Amino acid sequence: QVKAELAVIDGISQEGTTVLRVGLLESGVNYFKGEGNYANIRDDVIAFLQWAKDNNVKIEFVLVDFLLAARHPDALTNAVTRKAITQDFLGKLLRDIKANPKAYTSLWGFDLYNEPEWSVSQNSGGGWEYVTGERPNQPIPIADMNAYFNEAYDTIKAIAPDKFVTVGVSAKHFSVISGIKDKLNYVALHHYAWMGALANYLPR
Helix, strand or coil: CHHHHHHHHHHHHHCCCCEEEEEEEECCHHHHHCCCCHHHHHHHHHHHHHHHHHCCCEEEEEEEECHHHHHCCHHHHCHHHHHHHHHHHHHHHHHHHHCCHHHHHCEEEEEEEECHHHHCCHHHCCCHHHCCCCCCCCCCCHHHHHHHHHHHHHHHHHHCCCCEEEEEEEHHHHHHHCCCCCCCCCCEEECCHHHCCHHHHCCC
């Protein structure tokens, strides 16, 4: 299956794609359940980045997905657990990638959190109340979300200042990243048809 997926990506790269957005910890299943220990994750990441270099593409890793908050809310609300991801795991992984020049060259950067708005309440700019699928029992406090953003950002820039950092956020809920947006290299703005015209959300 992995070989088949790499073949698909190889075809995409030959069509002119230069940067691929790829999930890393996503919902945290491997990280929290131990199904993939650190050494396995590191080896897979470095091998994938080396493959990307050979195929002339760069990789943007999405550190976690909004399902992380649904399945492991303590990863955001507990300072010790949060630090284990934003500083210990991420810092160790980045240092190991940087020690491999071929892998480091093909690392574009990180999306800190895919669509954090679905974990945050409307009062804080999010859309937790609208989620009909998996979500945390209670919305994640915006202060905890901002702590996650800033801790992860600081870790990346301390070790790899030349790499890009962004957050993928829905246009309708852009304000949920107000605590980090001015630090980001760019914002990965997501837009869906149900939101109406994109122009309604763009700066005027």
